[in-house]
Amino acid sequence: MRLARTQLCLLGLATAATAVDFNPTNNTAGYDTSRIGPTNANCQRQMYRLDITSNNIQFQNVDSNANQTYLIALFQTFATSMANFTEMYEKPDKQSVHNTYSLSGTLCVPKNGAKNVSNVQFLLHGVGFDSSYWDFMPDNSTEEYSYVHAASDAGYVTFRYDQLGTGLSEHPQDAYNVVQAPTDLAIATKFAQMLRNGDIGNMKFNKVVGIGHSYGSVQTQALSAASPDLLDAVLLQGFSVNATGQLPFLTGGDYQPAVAVAPDRFADKGISNAYVINQSPYSNQFDFFYFPYFSDAALQRSFQTEQPATQGVLFTQTVIMQNATNFKGPVHVVTGAQDLPFCDRDCYAVPPGSPYPNVPSYVKTLYPNARNFSVYIPANTGHGVNAHYSAPETYKEMLQFVDYALSS
Numbered sequence: 001m002r003l004a005r006t007q008l009c010l011l012g013l014a015t016a017a018t019a020v021d022f023n024p025t026n027n028t029a030g031y032d033t034s035r036i037g038p039t040n041a042n043c044q045r046q047m048y049r050l051d052i053t054s055n056n057i058q059f060q061n062v063d064s065n066a067n068q069t070y071l072i073a074l075f076q077t078f079a080t081s082m083a084n085f086t087e088m089y090e091k092p093d094k095q096s097v098h099n100t101y102s103l104s105g106t107l108c109v110p111k112n113g114a115k116n117v118s119n120v121q122f123l124l125h126g127v128g129f130d131s132s133y134w135d136f137m138p139d140n141s142t143e144e145y146s147y148v149h150a151a152s153d154a155g156y157v158t159f160r161y162d163q164l165g166t167g168l169s170e171h172p173q174d175a176y177n178v179v180q181a182p183t184d185l186a187i188a189t190k191f192a193q194m195l196r197n198g199d200i201g202n203m204k205f206n207k208v209v210g211i212g213h214s215y216g217s218v219q220t221q222a223l224s225a226a227s228p229d230l231l232d233a234v235l236l237q238g239f240s241v242n243a244t245g246q247l248p249f250l251t252g253g254d255y256q257p258a259v260a261v262a263p264d265r266f267a268d269k270g271i272s273n274a275y276v277i278n279q280s281p282y283s284n285q286f287d288f289f290y291f292p293y294f295s296d297a298a299l300q301r302s303f304q305t306e307q308p309a310t311q312g313v314l315f316t317q318t319v320i321m322q323n324a325t326n327f328k329g330p331v332h333v334v335t336g337a338q339d340l341p342f343c344d345r346d347c348y349a350v351p352p353g354s355p356y357p358n359v360p361s362y363v364k365t366l367y368p369n370a371r372n373f374s375v376y377i378p379a380n381t382g383h384g385v386n387a388h389y390s391a392p393e394t395y396k397e398m399l400q401f402v403d404y405a406l407s408s
């Protein structure tokens with residue numbers, strides 16, 4: 001993880017492209033699209049067309065359809081020499097990028113009635129998944145790994161969406177200058193505004209709890225910093241501010257073009273080479289799982305339904321994080337004790353004399369004015385929290401925080 005760079009002047013360059021509506025023949029979603037949500041909720045899935053402007057990093061010497069050799073060279077430089085990477089592949093100035101994107105979002109309302117219809121949980125998935133991370137089904141026999149199911153049981157409305165380039169959402173060709181973190185943050189910001197304004201399911205939400213996983217937590221954190229009024233509480237799952245584990249994540253994950261790894265799912269669907277996934281179920285295991293605390297079904301499902309991330313996202317992920325000095329709501333961090341990318345597999349490995357008891361607690365440094373800051377570290381759990389045996393217990397704890405956040 002690299003440090004956020006200082007904001008540079010924007011050049012005013014615009015990229016124009018028209019959004020294409022989802023074409024079912026190009027479906028690469030990680031879920032059975034006939035399942036809209038869990039059995040205990042009334043859900044509606046819809047395509048939203050969002051007009052998005054963001055101040056993006058400009059890449060150079062890149063090509064979204066470069067061959068595999070060229071793409072791996074970028075990873076190699078990024079992982080070993082950040083200074084060289086920046087010099088070779090990034091321009092010093094940012095550029096304003098404006099496009100309309102088609103994004104698939106799903107709103108779920110508990111069948112037994114919501115505790116309070118003016119409260120919603122806004123769910124943002126991370127790299128390797130789509131919105132089905134929040135409705136995870138290792139096989140078709142149980143819904144106990146579905147966070148949406150657990151939230152619905154507890155009486156909560158949820159909204160989740162497929163990030164740009166995943167699931168049923170549009171997959172722009174430009175995997176560098178378009179699909180990257182500032183674009184994703186602008187999309188998350190627009191959806192949060194829509195939840196507040198009553199533009200989703202005709203429900204107007206007074207209180208929004210932002211909940212992320214991994215890169216989804218990075219965006220939630222950035223949203224709470226840049227637009228503190230859009231969120232009332234924040235829950236960051238699979239997150240910390242310690243970058244040590246990012247390098248083993250990237251190298252051990254063996255990211256390769258999705259079209260090369262799984263042509264049956266990705267070839268001839270308009271997905272460019274620089275959209276990457278783990279090379280095998282075992283490189284997915286390396287990044288997301290802690291043995292032996294998950295079922296084989298969960299691991300296989302995780303890989304068989306894995307969603308690509310663009311190199312643009314992988315190279316810009318953390319530039320959007322910043323100090324959320326104006327965020328005053330409660331903040332809760334939930335990171336598995338053996339999380340690889342955010343704890344380097346030991347969330348208790350703090351330096352000698354540390355003022356904090358564990359690695360995730362350092363997130364507090366980004367929230368000097370939070371009303372309450374708390375951390376939960378599920379035992380025997382890797383980065384893909386929702387895919388471990390501990391998930392149902394973790395959901396109970398997460399929902400206790402949501403109860404607290406919405407009632408105080």
Ligand SMILES: *[C@@H]1O[C@H](CO)[C@@H](O)[C@H](O)[C@H]1NC(C)=O
Binds near residue numbers: 066067068069070
């Ligand atoms: C891959 O692309 C690079 C850069 O265009 C080129 O130099 C190289 O020969 C290509 N390799 C193969 C195997 O096509």
Ligand SMILES: *[C@@H]1O[C@H](CO)[C@@H](O)[C@H](O)[C@H]1NC(C)=O
Binds near residue numbers: 077080081084
């Ligand atoms: C970084 O760039 C310098 C100067 O161009 C070069 O000497 C060095 O080998 C490069 N290092 C890596 C790891 O690419």
Ligand SMILES: *[C@@H]1O[C@H](CO)[C@@H](O)[C@H](O)[C@H]1NC(C)=O
Binds near residue numbers: 138139140
């Ligand atoms: C789950 O059911 C869907 C159809 O509803 C099917 O396509 C899929 O293969 C099933 N998955 C498993 C793991 O049984």
Ligand SMILES: *[C@@H]1O[C@H](CO)[C@@H](O)[C@H](O)[C@H]1NC(C)=O
Binds near residue numbers: 118119
């Ligand atoms: C529902 O939540 C809103 C805040 O979002 C609060 O103002 C209202 O009092 C709550 N209603 C009930 C019945 O608890």
Ligand SMILES: *[C@@H]1O[C@H](CO)[C@@H](O)[C@H](O)[C@H]1NC(C)=O
Binds near residue numbers: 270
């Ligand atoms: C679907 O795939 C075709 C063939 O690659 C491509 O031309 C088209 O743009 C794709 N549509 C979408 C919505 O991505």
Ligand SMILES: *[C@@H]1O[C@H](CO)[C@@H](O)[C@H](O)[C@H]1NC(C)=O
Binds near residue numbers: 343345
């Ligand atoms: C960051 O993580 C590394 C690896 O676990 C650990 O050695 C170090 O003490 C951590 N630093 C902080 C400030 O948490």
Ligand SMILES: *[C@@H]1O[C@H](CO)[C@@H](O)[C@H](O)[C@H]1NC(C)=O
Binds near residue numbers: 323324325365366368
């Ligand atoms: C965030 O801002 C506060 C108040 O300005 C400051 O005390 C704190 O050190 C900052 N945290 C980081 C990580 O920069």
Ligand SMILES: *[C@@H]1O[C@H](CO)[C@@H](O)[C@H](O)[C@H]1NC(C)=O
Binds near residue numbers: 330372373374404
């Ligand atoms: C802080 O938040 C936790 C939930 O994460 C809650 O149990 C605790 O009571 C809160 N503390 C205060 C002082 O409100």
